[in-house]
Amino acid sequence: MNQEDYAPEDAYDAESATGDDAEATRRDAGEAESSRASRGWWDRNADDYQSEHGAFLGDDRFVWGPEGLDEEQAALLGPAASLKDKDVLEIGAGAAQCSRWLAARGARPVALDLSHRQLQHALRIGGEVPLVEADAGRLPFRDGSFDLACSAYGAVPFVADPVNVMREVHRVLRPGGRWVFSVTHPLRWAFPDEPGPEGLSVAASYFDRTPYVEQDEQGRAVYVEHHRTLGDRVRDVVAGGFRLLDLVEPEWPAWNTQEWGGWSPLRGNLIPGTAIFVCERD
Template identity: 65%
Template sequence: MTEIATRKTVSETEARRANRAWWDLDADDYQDEHGNFLGDVDFVWCPERLREAEAGLLGPVPGKKILELGAGAAAASRWLRVQGASPVALDLSAGMLRHASEAAGRSGVHVPLVQADALALPFADDAFDIVCTAFGAIPFVADSAAAMREVARVLRPGGSWVFSVTHPMRWAFWDEPGEDGLVVRNSYFDRSPYVERDEQGRVTYLEQHRTLGDRIRELVGAGFVLRDLVEPEWPEGHQQIWGQWSPLRGRLFPGTAIFVCDLPA
């Protein structure tokens, strides 16, 4: 099937349908390619291999109720469970949650799994102490500002919201790990999403772009206070390529942005 890549705004309905279908179909390949890197019981924030065990971005987690958005195979939620937290792993894709169930069987660490949309979280107000995600949900929804408001709704006052996304400056470059990926080819200020469509014009895959300023305005608009913005450096000796992430690019400019936010009490 021929895929046609464009930059064109899509509706939230198109985005939701494409995201669910893509990740259901790609779940097996994704886990085959990245499962060893992510582990069964580990919390890896990004391809730069920054782990929550080292970074401590969530703060103390024992006894905390934690929601992981876009959890995928839920390795991070299982790691949080081992640390003494009470996590819930949520994802739109049944295919990814199937891998979460299989990994729970392998590891013996079980967490509640919920299939739901990040824009309509099936939880009461003030239900969680922490909400987090490593590259889940936020880069894919058309109305990410609404997702921020929904996170704020289910987070108790005084709670934290921590999420990682592709660093916005990467939008200006092609998604290439080699030298072709070192040349600016796109406008950083072009917010139209990257969209792939099939021959019938149906959206099959998309990623959204927001500038750093956009993200901060979304967070402030939802009532959050930004405590930190982490831009992980490429670690010495790390040679693994993950899509556009590579040692070549990672030594020159950031590939990941991690927003650490609080909901004021």
């Protein structure tokens, strides 16, 4: 994918399955178009994604991003012992690796994803985790259904109205419930999406919120990602009814030698790649 000067960070990796004829641009993209593009992109790319990154993600590992920060050590949802008998919603679950980790610790997770093909991979891997195909902006659950909610690079970067997602998560959580989600660190949008030295020079305005869009020859979006500044993300959390407890910016660990799209040891040792928001419902 040739991102030219647009160069936002894609959620982990976003090589378009439509081929070289997909045009990368920056333009407005509304809620319906963004949702349709995300469903199609992940349905087309799920096989390659799981094949390429499945070993790193594991079948039942809870990893927050390409740096490799593991919930086992981070305990952002709370101590592992506290997860027992908790109802947990994973949003943008992909193949439900995080949900399997939660289930192994006695939680009762539900794995939700927009992509049918991603959930087929969840079925392939197996386990007793309930799977739900739905949009994060219209969660098909009753009010107060869950104790915790989490999302590792799922849904939030791809939606045109993140506050709506926050409010939906707030609605389905019980009072005191924790909501933890990770996204590409907003700073990375100013840099080219390259793992080498060419990815260390500012190429675009950090303050340009225009969505990154890949579109086909008819101008239809086949991939959409939305940029929010760090301040925007904080305001979205508050507007959704949450208190921000922590903002975690994982450092790149010495053991991680992989390159994943624009993520690499070179860049990871110099600039943040992931932002994790730890929030609580009043």
